Amino acid sequence: MTSSTRAEVVLAPGRGRAPALSATGVMAAARIVWREFQLNYRGPAFWVMAAGGVGIAVWRASLTGATSALAAYHVWRSAVTGLAVLAVLIGGAAAARDKRDASSELVLAKPLGASAQLVFARFLGVWLSLMTIVAIMLAAAAVRQLIGGTPWHVGAYANAFVRCLAPLALATALGFSLTAIFVNSLAGAVGALYWLAVPLVHAHVPSAADMTPTQHWPAPALLTIGLVALTAALHGRATKGAAESRACLGWAAALFIAAGLAVSLGIAYSGEDALSARDPVLSAMAAQRLLPEERAPGFWAPDGQHQIVGLSDFEGRPIALAFWGPGEPESARVIALLGEAASRYKGAGLACVAVCVDGDSATVGPFAKEAGAGVTIVRDRGQHYGDGEVWSDAPLGLAYEVKAVPTVFLLDRNRRLVARIESHSIESLARSLETLVAER
Amino acid sequence: MQIEIRDLRKVYPGGVVGLHGLNLTIPSGLYGLLGPNGSGKTTLMRILATLLEPTSGEARVGGHDVHKDKAAVREMLGYMPQEFGFYPNLTAYETLDYFALLCRITGKQERQRRIEEALGHANLSQLAGRRVGTFSGGMKQRLGIAQALLNNPRVLIVDEPTSGLDPEERIRLRNLWAELAGDRVIILSTHIVADLAASAEQLAILHKGKLLFAGRPSELLSPLRGQTWIIDIEEEELSTIRSQFFVTGVFRSATGMQVRAIGEKMGHPKGYLAEPTMDDAYVHTMKREAGAEATALDQPTGVQAGPGAEANDLIN
Numbered sequence: 042m043t044s045s046t047r048a049e050v051v052l053a054p055g056r057g058r059a060p061a062l063s064a065t066g067v068m069a070a071a072r073i074v075w076r077e078f079q080l081n082y083r084g085p086a087f088w089v090m091a092a093g094g095v096g097i098a099v100w101r102a103s104l105t106g107a108t109s110a111l112a113a114y115h116v117w118r119s120a121v122t123g124l125a126v127l128a129v130l131i132g133g134a135a136a137a138r139d140k141r142d143a144s145s146e147l148v149l150a151k152p153l154g155a156s157a158q159l160v161f162a163r164f165l166g167v168w169l170s171l172m173t174i175v176a177i178m179l180a181a182a183a184v185r186q187l188i189g190g191t192p193w194h195v196g197a198y199a200n201a202f203v204r205c206l207a208p209l210a211l212a213t214a215l216g217f218s219l220t221a222i223f224v225n226s227l228a229g230a231v232g233a234l235y236w237l238a239v240p241l242v243h244a245h246v247p248s249a250a251d252m253t254p255t256q257h258w259p260a261p262a263l264l265t266i267g268l269v270a271l272t273a274a275l276h277g278r279a280t281k282g283a284a285e286s287r288a289c290l291g292w293a294a295a296l297f298i299a300a301g302l303a304v305s306l307g308i309a310y311s312g313e314d315a316l317s318a319r320d321p322v323l324s325a326m327a328a329q330r331l332l333p334e335e336r337a338p339g340f341w342a343p344d345g346q347h348q349i350v351g352l353s354d355f356e357g358r359p360i361a362l363a364f365w366g367p368g369e370p371e372s373a374r375v376i377a378l379l380g381e382a383a384s385r386y387k388g389a390g391l392a393c394v395a396v397c398v399d400g401d402s403a404t405v406g407p408f409a410k411e412a413g414a415g416v417t418i419v420r421d422r423g424q425h426y427g428d429g430e431v432w433s434d435a436p437l438g439l440a441y442e443v444k445a446v447p448t449v450f451l452l453d454r455n456r457r458l459v460a461r462i463e464s465h466s467i468e469s470l471a472r473s474l475e476t477l478v479a480e481r
Numbered sequence: 482m483q484i485e486i487r488d489l490r491k492v493y494p495g496g497v498v499g500l501h502g503l504n505l506t507i508p509s510g511l512y513g514l515l516g517p518n519g520s521g522k523t524t525l526m527r528i529l530a531t532l533l534e535p536t537s538g539e540a541r542v543g544g545h546d547v548h549k550d551k552a553a554v555r556e557m558l559g560y561m562p563q564e565f566g567f568y569p570n571l572t573a574y575e576t577l578d579y580f581a582l583l584c585r586i587t588g589k590q591e592r593q594r595r596i597e598e599a600l601g602h603a604n605l606s607q608l609a610g611r612r613v614g615t616f617s618g619g620m621k622q623r624l625g626i627a628q629a630l631l632n633n634p635r636v637l638i639v640d641e642p643t644s645g646l647d648p649e650e651r652i653r654l655r656n657l658w659a660e661l662a663g664d665r666v667i668i669l670s671t672h673i674v675a676d677l678a679a680s681a682e683q684l685a686i687l688h689k690g691k692l693l694f695a696g697r698p699s700e701l702l703s704p705l706r707g708q709t710w711i712i713d714i715e716e717e718e719l720s721t722i723r724s725q726f727f728v729t730g731v732f733r734s735a736t737g738m739q740v741r742a743i744g745e746k747m748g749h750p751k752g753y754l755a756e757p758t759m760d761d762a763y764v765h766t767m768k769r770e771a772g773a774e775a776t777a778l779d780q781p782t783g784v785q786a787g788p789g790a791e792a793n794d795l796i797n
Contacts, residue, residue, distance in 0.1 A: 069587035076571070076579045083570035143566035147628060150530045150560040151583035152552065159583065 077166020125212035132216030157273035197407035211261035267297030327436035345409025366399030383415030488538035499524035513684030559634030569614025603627035705757035
């Protein structure tokens with residue numbers, strides 16, 4: 042056998058090539074995602090972020106009175122604010138990798154190197170690595186709570202994880218796409234940070250974060266797909282001649298970005314912010330006043346299970362009505378206090394209602410599950426709490442003139458105000474409740 | 482399998498001309514590409530590798546236009562640029578797995594087999610599990626070769642680095658190209674001219690984007706047969722010799738100096754006829770073209786401590 046025929050045998054023509062949509066094709070795509078994930082988790086940045094995240098999670102889970110829901114809520118919040126900014130940088134670094142490691146030409150000369158699939162797979166790999174950090178943070182919080190003997194609610198951690206998917210996808214896509222499009226990673230990072238910084242200033246952190254979770258996920262999801270599609274459409278342009286014509290992908294990107302912006306605008310105009318000024322029912326609710334000797338302002342508000350709960354549901358029973366927010370961990374303790382009171386005064390018919398002034402139904406859900414049947418948790422509408430004050434567009438907060446959380450109102454069987462307990466005198470709650478249920 | 486290049490022209494933004502209407506047919510086998518820096522070799526290879534768009538003209542790889550049918554060309558292409566890097570956090574095996582996926586080798590076992598073969602060809606099997614970030618320059622070059630072989634390319638384009646490989650590895654690679662050539666086209670751009678005499682079936686010499694020569698190495702050498710001389714000279718004679726001959730090499734010997742020179746007649750008493758080498762032919766071709774610029778190429782192989790081995794062997 043001559044040397045050249047031996048080479049032919051060794052490098053026999055390709056078998057095992059499958060069309061892109063076959064099972065092996067999907068497995069191969071998943072493997073590119075996995076390799077991209079490896080490229081991220083093997084870098085020092087990943088472990089620095091994971092270590093920082095674990096520190097924050099353990100600290101939050103260690104605070105006095107921290108329940109699973111509260112710890113998970115704070116992991117979510119750290120992720121969508123702090124980790125999101127880092128996601129921009131990590132996404133940017135991933136997009137600049139070929140340029141930085143001088144592997145662009147090797148990649149682009151390969152059959153799939155200039156393809157849109159590669160761009161999407163790389164994006165997914167980066168996103169996966171960031172979600173892994175979230176999972177590590179949540180696991181750390183859960184372990185800390187198990188060690189501390191705090192009752193454990195797996196749903197709260199799952200909820201926080203799911204709520205990180207959309208915001209971190211958008212943050213990653215911002216860094217990834219801007220860097221890939223502008224080629225220079227620094228330009229991309231500066232651009233992306235600027236856009237992140239806009240909503241972050243002036244105490245709009247909860248607002249920025251709440252634009253993205255569960256019920257608003259279409260906005261970030263559409264923008265993410267649009268940005269990554271745009272990146273894919275432009276992939277390879279920096280190396281003249283390598284790019285393939287992908288006009289339809291460009292149109293799809295434009296469509297997704299336009300839809301994402303439209304949904305965002307829709308949320309901004311008809312969403313929950315300042316809703317009390319537009320919705321006549323909420324305006325009427327906000328116009329009520331809490332006056333001595335008169336029935337306390339009534340309301341209809343959604344609970345954690347998307348049911349509408351009204352104060353009239355508790356007609357003829359003494360009511361403990363608390364305002365709280367998960368952003369103030371101390372105020373969330375009021376749920377535990379009400380839970381104890383509810384079981385102690387079950388015979389006296391005490392109704393315990395906790396109004397969340399900070400967050401959406403996805404925020405309230407885990408707290409409601411954790412509180413159990415004793416405490417009814419509802420939420421005031423919109424984004425109402427930040428920088429230690431209740432904002433003026435919270436209809437219930439307005440009606441009850443709540444300035445800070447927690448504040449507990451004790452209403453007698455005729456729904457008249459008996460006591461107003463502010464955060465600084467919350468210790469007196471037990472005594473006041475005893476007086477309340479003693480009244481006939 | 483062959484590559485057809487017709488009136489291929491590349492003008493870079495700013496007016497720099499990379500290729501002046503090149504016409505060339507590259508058949509199967511090892512094809513050498515020679516030329517100084519800026520001659521258009523890399524431009525040509527990047528166009529053939531679908532990474533650069535020509536300004537006009539066309540290039541067809543196995544019948545597929547490199548500009549209009551990039552996907553088909555990439556399917557049969559293995560490319561190793563002169564300068565490249567890898568992701569330092571992946572091992573050699575993982576790197577090749579990544580590139581194999583980019584070559585659409587989706588079957589797991591198939592991929593594994595191809596990677597192991599490529600590692601074997603590049604003499605990297607022992608280093609498969611090591612992270613690329615810890616590799617030396619030579620190891621990275623070998624990994625570059627391995628990634629180019631993954632998809633069993635019918636066209637292999639290698640822009641050889643000027644450094645990085647030790648002599649033993651270089652010889653091993655020459656043998657590998659010869660072994661792989663068969664029905665494939667292997668385009669090897671190199672700075673080591675002498676190597677091509679033995680291994681390349683055909684070669685082309687480019688200068689400033691123009692083709693100076695295309696054909697078999699023997700065709701390049703034959704006009705110089707009977708005109709290539711080795712002359713023992715005194716140091717002060719050098720400038721006189723330069724004015725009379727094309728000097729292709731200057732060496733220092735124990736008694737003085739020795740030059741390799743090309744000229745029709747030998748008037749010098751210490752001049753002996755020699756067999757032309759690829760170095761002679763290359764330098765002669767370049768000098769003839771460059772004319773006034775010849776001074777820059779006077780000492781292509783440098784002044785060596787004694788007569789070069791090649792020169793000694795070839796003295797008649």
